[in-house]
Amino acid sequence: xxxxxxxxxxxxxxxxxxxxxxxxxxxxxxxxxxxxxxxxxxxxxxxxxxxxxxxxxxxxxxxxxxxxxxxxxxxxxxxxxxxxxxxxxxxxxxxxxxxxxxxxxxxxxxxxxxxxxxxxxxxxxxxxxxxxxxxxxxxxxxxxxxxxxxxxxxxxxxxxxxxxxxxxxxxxxxxxxxxxxxxxxxxxxxxxxxxxxxxxxxxxxxxxxxxxxxxxxxxxxxxxxxxxxxxxxxxxxxxxxxxxxxxxxxxxxxxxxxxxxxx
Amino acid sequence: xxxxxxxxxxxxxxxxxxxxxxxxxxxxxxxxxxxxxxxxxxxxxxxxxxxxxxxxxxxxxxxxxxxxxxxxxxxxxxxxxxxxxxxxxxxxxxxxxxxxxxxxxxxxxxxxxxxxxxxxxxxxxxxxxxxxxxxxxxxxxxxxxxxxxxxxxxxxxxxxxxxxxxxxxxxxxxxxxxxxxxxxxxxxxxxxxxxxxxxxxxxxxxxxxxxxxxxxxxxxxxxxxxxxxxxxxxxxxxxxxxxxxxxxxxxxxxxxxxxxxxx
Amino acid sequence: xxxxxxxxxxxxxxxxxxxxxxxxxxxxxxxxxxxxxxxxxxxxxxxxxxxxxxxxxxxxxxxxxxxxxxxxxxxxxxxxxxxxxxxxxxxxxxxxxxxxxxxxxxxxxxxxxxxxxxxxxxxxxxxxxxxxxxxxxxxxxxxxxxxxxxxxxxxxxxxxxxxxxxxxxxxxxxxxxxxxxxxxxxxxxxxxxxxxxxxxxxxxxxxxxxxxxxxxxxxxxxxxxxxxxxxxxxxxxxxxxxxxxxxxxxxxxxxxxxxxxxx
Numbered sequence: 001x002x003x004x005x006x007x008x009x010x011x012x013x014x015x016x017x018x019x020x021x022x023x024x025x026x027x028x029x030x031x032x033x034x035x036x037x038x039x040x041x042x043x044x045x046x047x048x049x050x051x052x053x054x055x056x057x058x059x060x061x062x063x064x065x066x067x068x069x070x071x072x073x074x075x076x077x078x079x080x081x082x083x084x085x086x087x088x089x090x091x092x093x094x095x096x097x098x099x100x101x102x103x104x105x106x107x108x109x110x111x112x113x114x115x116x117x118x119x120x121x122x123x124x125x126x127x128x129x130x131x132x133x134x135x136x137x138x139x140x141x142x143x144x145x146x147x148x149x150x151x152x153x154x155x156x157x158x159x160x161x162x163x164x165x166x167x168x169x170x171x172x173x174x175x176x177x178x179x180x181x182x183x184x185x186x187x188x189x190x191x192x193x194x195x196x197x198x199x200x201x202x203x204x205x206x207x208x209x210x211x212x213x214x215x216x217x218x219x220x221x222x223x224x225x226x227x228x229x230x231x232x233x234x235x236x237x238x239x240x241x242x243x244x245x246x247x248x249x250x251x252x253x254x255x256x257x258x259x260x261x262x263x
Numbered sequence: 264x265x266x267x268x269x270x271x272x273x274x275x276x277x278x279x280x281x282x283x284x285x286x287x288x289x290x291x292x293x294x295x296x297x298x299x300x301x302x303x304x305x306x307x308x309x310x311x312x313x314x315x316x317x318x319x320x321x322x323x324x325x326x327x328x329x330x331x332x333x334x335x336x337x338x339x340x341x342x343x344x345x346x347x348x349x350x351x352x353x354x355x356x357x358x359x360x361x362x363x364x365x366x367x368x369x370x371x372x373x374x375x376x377x378x379x380x381x382x383x384x385x386x387x388x389x390x391x392x393x394x395x396x397x398x399x400x401x402x403x404x405x406x407x408x409x410x411x412x413x414x415x416x417x418x419x420x421x422x423x424x425x426x427x428x429x430x431x432x433x434x435x436x437x438x439x440x441x442x443x444x445x446x447x448x449x450x451x452x453x454x455x456x457x458x459x460x461x462x463x464x465x466x467x468x469x470x471x472x473x474x475x476x477x478x479x480x481x482x483x484x485x486x487x488x489x490x491x492x493x494x495x496x497x498x499x500x501x502x503x504x505x506x507x508x509x510x511x512x513x514x515x516x517x518x519x520x521x522x523x524x525x526x
Numbered sequence: 527x528x529x530x531x532x533x534x535x536x537x538x539x540x541x542x543x544x545x546x547x548x549x550x551x552x553x554x555x556x557x558x559x560x561x562x563x564x565x566x567x568x569x570x571x572x573x574x575x576x577x578x579x580x581x582x583x584x585x586x587x588x589x590x591x592x593x594x595x596x597x598x599x600x601x602x603x604x605x606x607x608x609x610x611x612x613x614x615x616x617x618x619x620x621x622x623x624x625x626x627x628x629x630x631x632x633x634x635x636x637x638x639x640x641x642x643x644x645x646x647x648x649x650x651x652x653x654x655x656x657x658x659x660x661x662x663x664x665x666x667x668x669x670x671x672x673x674x675x676x677x678x679x680x681x682x683x684x685x686x687x688x689x690x691x692x693x694x695x696x697x698x699x700x701x702x703x704x705x706x707x708x709x710x711x712x713x714x715x716x717x718x719x720x721x722x723x724x725x726x727x728x729x730x731x732x733x734x735x736x737x738x739x740x741x742x743x744x745x746x747x748x749x750x751x752x753x754x755x756x757x758x759x760x761x762x763x764x765x766x767x768x769x770x771x772x773x774x775x776x777x778x779x780x781x782x783x784x785x786x787x788x789x
Contacts, residue, residue, distance in 0.1 A: 002318045005355035006346060027762025029561035035292035039322055052771025053762050055528045059565055079773050083532060086780060092531035111773040139773040172773075174737075211437075236290025236316050245315025247342050247374040247402040247435075254349060265581045268618035269609060298555035302585055474700075499553025499579050508578025510605050510637040510665040510698075517612060 007257050008243045009223040014042060014071075018202045019224035019242065020166075022046040023232050024077075024173060024209075030059040034066045036232035041070050043235050046104065048228070050173060051079035054100075064100055076100075078108025078135050081122075086112050090122070097130065107159075108135035110170055110178075116155055120162035127163035133205070134159035137170025137178030144170065144177045149193035156199060164203075166226070169194065171207035173229050178207065186216055195221065202226070214241050215248040223253065270520050271506045272486040277305060277334075281465045282487035282505065283429075285309040286495050287340075287436060287472075293322040297329045299495035304333050306498050309367065311491070313436060314342035317363075327363055339363075341371025341398050344385075349375045353385070360393065370422075371398035373433055373441075379418055383425035390426030396468070397422035400433025400441030407433065407440045412456035419462055427466075429489070432457065434470035436492050441470065449479055458484065465489070477504050478511040486516065533783050534769045535749040540568060540597075544728040545750035545768065546692075548572040549758050550603075550699060550735075556585040560592045562758035567596050569761050572630065574754070576699060577605035580626075590626055602626075604634025604661050607648075612638045616648070623656065633685075634661035636696055636704075642681055646688035653689035659731070660685040663696025663704030670696065670703045675719035682725060690729075692752070695720065697733035699755050704733065712742055721747065728752070740767050741774040749779065 001011075011019055023044050025033060037044055047067055054060055054076050067074045076097065084093035097105050105126050109119045119134070126132050136155045138144040156167045170178025179187055194204070205226040208214045211234075217225045223242045230238055240246040244253025264274075274282055286307050288296060300307055310330055317323055317339050330337045339360065347356035360368050368389050372382045382397070389395050399418045401407040419430045433441025442450055457467070468489040471477045474497075480488045486505045493501055503509040507516025527537075537545055549570050551559060563570055573593055580586055580602050593600045602623065610619035623631050631652050635645045645660070652658050662681045664670040682693045696704025705713055720730070731752040734740045737760075743751045749768045756764055766772040770779025 002320075002323065004318055004359075005352045006318075006350055008318075026759070027566075027766075028759065029558065029565040031561040031565075032292065032295060032558060035294040039292040039294075040290075042321065043319070050763075051773065052766045052769070055530055055532075055534075055771055056569070056762050056765045056769070057528075058568065060528065079771070079776065083771060083776060086776075087532055089531045096530075111776050233289070233291065236319050237313075239319040240290075240315045243315070243319070245318055245343070245346060247314065250342065250346060250349075250374050265583075265586065267581055267622075268615045269581075269613055271581075295555065295558060298557040302555040302557075303553075305584065306582070496552070496554065499582050500576075502582040503553075503578045506578070506582070508581055508606070508609060510577065513605065513609060513612075513637050 008245070009253060009257060011223065011242070014045065016045055018226065020045040020205060020226040021230055021235060021238060022048060022205060022228035023235060024048045024050045024229045025053070025063070025232065026050045026173060027053045027057065028232060030062055033063050033232070036235075037066060037070060037072060040235045041072065043239050044072055047072055047074045048106070049074065049076050051077040052083060053077070054080060060100070068101065073103045075102050075104035075106050075133065078106040079111055081105070081107055082109065082112045082114065085114060085122070094126065094129070103131055104133055105130040106133045106135060106168070107164070110135060110137060110139040116158060120158055123159060123162040123164050131165045132163060133166045133168055134164035135168040135170055139170070139172060139177055141177040141182035145181060149190045152190060153194060153197040153199070156194065156204070160199070160203060166203055166205050168205045168207060168228055171209060171213065171229060173209050175208070175210045175213055180213070184210070186213060191220070211237070211248070214238055218242055218249050219252050222256070271508070272516060272520060274486065274505070277308065279308055281489065283308040283468060283489040284493055284498060284501060285311060285468060285491035286498060287311045287313045287492045288316070288326070288495065289313045289436060290316045290320065291495060293325055296326050296495070300329060300333060300335060303498045304335065306502050307335055310335055310337045311369070312337065312339050314340040315346060316340070317343060323363070331364065336366045336394070338365050338367035338369050338396065341369040342374055344368070344370055345372065345375045345377065348377060348385070357389065357392070366394055367396055368393040369396045369398060369431070370427070373398060373400060373402040379421060383421055386422060386425040386427050394428045395426060396429045396431055397427035398431040398433055402433070402435060402440055404440040404445035408444060412453045415453060416457060416460040416462070419457065419467070423462070423466060429466055429468050431468045431470060431491055434472060434476065434492060436472050438471070438473045438476055443476070447473070449476060454483070474500070474511070477501055481505055481512050482515050485519070534771070535779060535783060537749065537768070540571065542571055544752065546571040546731060546752040547756055547761060547764060548574060548731060548754035549761060550574045550576045550755045551579070551589070551758065552576045552699060553579045553583065554758060556588055559589050559758070562761070563592060563596060563598060566761045567598065569765050570598055573598055573600045574632070575600065575602050577603040578609060579603070580606060586626070594627065599629045601628050601630035601632050601659065604632040605637055607631070607633055608635065608638045608640065611640060611648070620652065620655070629657055630659055631656040632659045632661060632694070633690070636661060636663060636665040642684060646684055649685060649688040649690050657691045658689060659692045659694055660690035661694040661696055665696070665698060665703055667703040667708035671707060675716045678716060679720060679723040679725070682720065682730070686725070686729060692729055692731050694731045694733060694754055697735060697739065697755060699735050701734070701736045701739055706739070710736070712739060717746070737763070737774070740764055744768055744775050745778050748782070
């Protein structure tokens with residue numbers, strides 16, 4: 001944060017307990033990846049190597065070494081976990097995450113048929129060795145749309161009870177499933193139900209790959225909402241939304257700053 | 264421009280008085296930014312650090328040093344000006360622009376309530392120290408849609424009279440407000456009114472972040488239209504549209520080249 | 527491909543006769559281009575310098591030198607061929623491709639009026655010196671929509687007979703013309719007709735710039751479908767679709783792997 005005469009919302013320094021930004025790497029070129037995470041290290045809390053990209057990334061070791069040297073946590077996408085479970089290779093997956101020095105691991109059932117109790121069992125087993133991020137919601141837009149808000153809340157609570165540190169609400173990298181409808185619109189009612197269920201907001205992380213979703217969550221939850229699936233090129237832009245330095249949130253954030261003074 | 268047997272429209276060398284390409288940096292990684300502007304230096308006339316990104320860009324000094332060494336002008340987005348005006352920090356903003364060696368400054372009222380006469384007063388005050396780019400149009404799509412063509416022309420003229428060197432017509436980085444409708448379609452009638460109002464075309468710069476908008480303006484105004492909010496990755500693509508080297512404008516530009524010969 | 531406990535489809539090593547990935551460069555910055563192609567060399571079979579971008583790329587020599595050193599083939603977009611034909615400069619175009627050491631050349635009639643017999647004559651003439659890729663389909667969405675499936679098949683067959691090594695089906699870089707409708711939906715019936723016409727599938731290359739198109743072709747044709755107009759940033763993501771490591775194709779590919787075992 002540059003010196004400025006402006007009054008802006010305050011932000012925790014890293015390591016943060018809220019206002020997390022989780023970046024997704026969909027398969028960036030190696031030098032570009034290094035450039036992206038080192039240009040905005042203070043703004044990036046976690047990096048996800050999206051779905052199974054880790055397996056076809058020739059320079060995965062170099063990318064991981066970069067993150068380690070910068071002190072940024074990382075994990076592999078939940079789809080890679082699911083693929084291993086589907087082929088009955090869970091122990092290999094755990095070993096794979098250990099081999100690459102992951103501090104975090106993601107557990108999901110967005111693609112395969114994995115009943116929630118079994119999913120929660122995996123969360124418990126992994127929670128001994130890793131910080132577990134679980135994900136709620138399906139990759140398939142129509143299947144997700146049939147998941148009622150009360151189920152979402154129930155599943156989030158169960159994942160937290162099983163030992164998940166953070167629960168991610170699915171939106172994919174496109175913003176077209178999970179908490180979004182197939183046409184990209186947010187399921188506003190669902191978000192309200194999740195936010196008003198008495199869950200610990202700092203343990204929720206909303207996938208928000210588009211500016212529209214990011215804007216909505218910053219306006220609704222505030223500067224310190226946890227957001228994920230942020231494109232590496234959008235990290236700075238997201239921070240301006242959090243701080244009210246972009247048109248979309250400027251007046252909303254201004255109101256929260258002035259709240260005390262004007263009241 | 265590579266040696267070629269093709270007949271192509273001629274273009275001014277830099278510094279140009281028309282056919283300007285203004286690039287927007289939405290928060291690119293540092294090395295990538297340097298790469299982008301140095302790969303196509305001859306095609307880039309100006310760089311805007313979009314909205315308030317300058318304040319959260321850790322390597323802003325390096326980016327600016329790169330632009331200076333390449334002789335490319337730069338300025339901060341109008342939203343940063345507006346944020347300072349809103350917090351009654353205009354003098355700090357002027358000092359901020361001076362501190363970073365800006366040759367240009369943008370004055371806008373796209374987000375905050377700033378009556379046009381006051382905006383024009385800021386233009387006059389800044390015109391002593393900077394080349395002033397003013398912007399007409401609102402960031403909010405619906406508010407922009409209610410701004411009639413005659414008002415647009417009136418505001419453009421007033422900004423020029425107040426001392427603006429270039430007047431930018433708003434389209435945001437999304438192409439979904441200002442001269443565009445919220446669904447992304449261009450307001451064709453508005454553009455016709457602006458182009459036929461007898462304004463100095465070389466002092467108008469149209470924000471055109473999408474290929475569709477760029478194509479429209481090159482076809483309608485010609486190779487040498489001034490265009491802005493061009494993504495750094497689209498600079499070469501835009502130049503091919505200007506020269507008729509891409510399908511979308513190929514036959515149109517061909518017709519202008521052959522005009523003299525075939526007539 | 528990283529060591530993994532997972533069962534995945536096998537892929538040919540380079541040089542491949544099927545499962546080709548053709549990347550399009552729309553004008554990337556020079557270092558980024560080098561980074562992109564060297565990070566995933568094993569996954570990239572061919573690079574196209576889109577339409578006429580080669581003429582306005584200051585560092586074209588450096589880009590080509592990079593591809594040569596990595597053993598990746600390259601060619602210029604068909605639009606550059608058409609522009610030369612339109613200006614009666616075909617011999618200059620052939621010389622241009624020779625000067626830049628192209629192994630491949632693309633012949634198309636997507637923009638200019640070039641009757642198919644004449645196009646096939648160009649294919650024959652170029653086939654002596656180059657590996658010829660021909661393209662079927664028009665850039666203009668509506669014109670393409672009026673081209674019937676039987677005509678598509680007829681044109682593809684004629685191009686192969688004339689000496690084309692690969693025939694590309696047009697989709698542009700936007701996925702909104704050729705084999706796609708102007709609204710972006712694929713012409714499913716057209717694709718079925720092409721696939722069921724008894725043409726040599728390994729000599730067909732489908733332009734598939736979006737994840738939706740890539741997913742469709744991997745599901746319909748299989749891991750080893752030839753795909754083109756892949757963005758440099760999407761090379762790794764496409765490979766995960768081919769291998770069933772992304773949600774969109776995970777269960778489909780899993781079924782093909784297990785086919786033998788479970789049967």
